[in-house]
Amino acid sequence: MITLKMKATQAGQYYWSDLEGLRVVHRDGTELGTVSYMLETGANDVMVVQGEQERLVPFVLDKVVLGVDLAEGRIDVDWEWD
Numbered sequence: 001m002i003t004l005k006m007k008a009t010q011a012g013q014y015y016w017s018d019l020e021g022l023r024v025v026h027r028d029g030t031e032l033g034t035v036s037y038m039l040e041t042g043a044n045d046v047m048v049v050q051g052e053q054e055r056l057v058p059f060v061l062d063k064v065v066l067g068v069d070l071a072e073g074r075i076d077v078d079w080e081w082d
Contacts, residue, residue: 024057
């Protein structure tokens with residue numbers, strides 16, 4: 001039997017694979033969709049969110065991303081989505 005050990009992330013750091021598939025919810029309660037995949041840009045990482053339409057949401061903690069709850073499968077954001 002092979003046991004794989006993964007390096008733990010520090011607080012506020014996430015593996016992209018942990019974020020993919022999570023629901024993205026605006027602070028007003030509107031569900032924007034789920035994280036389809038992540039993009040790396042020069043400034044910051046970007047979540048590609050699939051819902052009614054595709055949205056690109058910057059993954060910037062404490063500014064755009066208000067919280068990540070892996071247990072609940074949810075990312076709370078403050079992003080002008082309309």
